[in-house]
Amino acid sequence: MVCALGAAVCFGAATVLQAMAARAASAQGGGGGEAGVLLRALRQWRYLAGLGLDGLGFVLQVLALRALPIYAVGAALASSLAVTAVVASRLLRVRLHRGEWAAVGVVCAGLAMLGVSAGEEGDLGGSDALKFSMLGVALAVLGVGLAGGRLPERGRGLVLGLAAGFGFGVVEVAVRLIDSVSVPELLGNPATYALLLGGGAAFLALTSALQRGSVTVATAAMVIGETVGPALVGVVWLGDRTREGLAWLAVLGFVVSVAGALVLARFGEAPSSSGGRGGENSGGGG
Structure with missing residues (x-):
């Protein structure tokens, strides 16, 4: 659970650091559109630090998935x-309303409940059918991402957000299906593929969703897709259980x-972000 929470901290902080770098890059001017902004952002330590946090977060995510049920990690x-x-x-001077501060507290309370109740990862090996099913889902997500425009x-943001969530969910399940x-x-x-x-498909779908639809709708759909589906797979097919x-x-x-x-x-x-998991550039789960 420490690794899972560490991954969340890495991904969340990376989004803000990369947002700060993107703001600064935009303020510099110089043209080049989004590609130009990205190239200028890549020369800033905040953006590079964010990428580093994304990488560290992914490593922590993998470690967590090797020890905890998927539902807890998700x-x-x-x-x-x-x-x-x-x-x-x-850092960005974004104002949080009371309801949002309350939501932060609710998230912490929910994670505390999971920390107390979660058992060890399931001991059932994934079948070949499940491995190929995950590959099929990944291909479907890629198709949705390519057709985003x-x-x-x-409903575009909803569909693309769900697709991105399923893509990140495939990553969570696939980690458990790789034994060697x-x-x-x-x-x-x-499962490797x-x-x-x-x-990659989740990144494409989420990028398209954030460019062409509501950020809030796409992100909410992504959260549902990357938590509920993988959790069910872990419980039904991989033997994930809770403490007695x-x-x-x-x-x-x-919940x-x-x-x-x-x-x-x-x-x-x-605001004005250009990276981080759940932002325009996804790390961690993908």
Whole structure:
């Protein structure tokens, strides 16, 4: 759980640091459109630090997924929105309303419940059918991302956000389906390709969603997609369980933490952001 929370802190802080770098790059001028802003941002220490935090967050996420049920890790990663909100209120001078501060507290309470009730990761090995299913989902997410510009305007953000969430969810499940890191085993495991394709496809879908739709709707849909689906896969197919007699507390903690994250969905893209997980450039889960 420490690794899962550490990943959330890394992803949430990375979003704000990259937002600050993007603001500064935009203020410099110089033209070049979004590509020019990105190139100027890449020369700033804040953006590079954000990328470093994204990388560290992904490593911590993998470690957490190797020890905890997927439902606990997914809910913890959704709490990165709470981290972004708190850090943005300090560094970007974003004003948090009472309801949003309350949502931060709700997220913390939900995670505390999960920390108490979560058992160890399931001991069931993933079948070949599940591995190929994850690869199929990743391909579907890629298709939705590529078709983002042609989707009907109404509901576009919702569809793309859900697709991004499913892509990040594929990454969470695929980590559990990779038993060996030897090169021959990795190359022969469909889960390896599902992980890589799912992360890239999720990034594409989320980027399209944030450019063409509501940030709040897309981020809320992403949170639902990357938490509920993978949690069900972990419980039904991988044997994830809670501590004896505490299933009710785990369910309550999961619902509470995800609900709190949804209230903070507008922080899925920090003001003028250009990166971070849940921002225009995704780390961690992808």
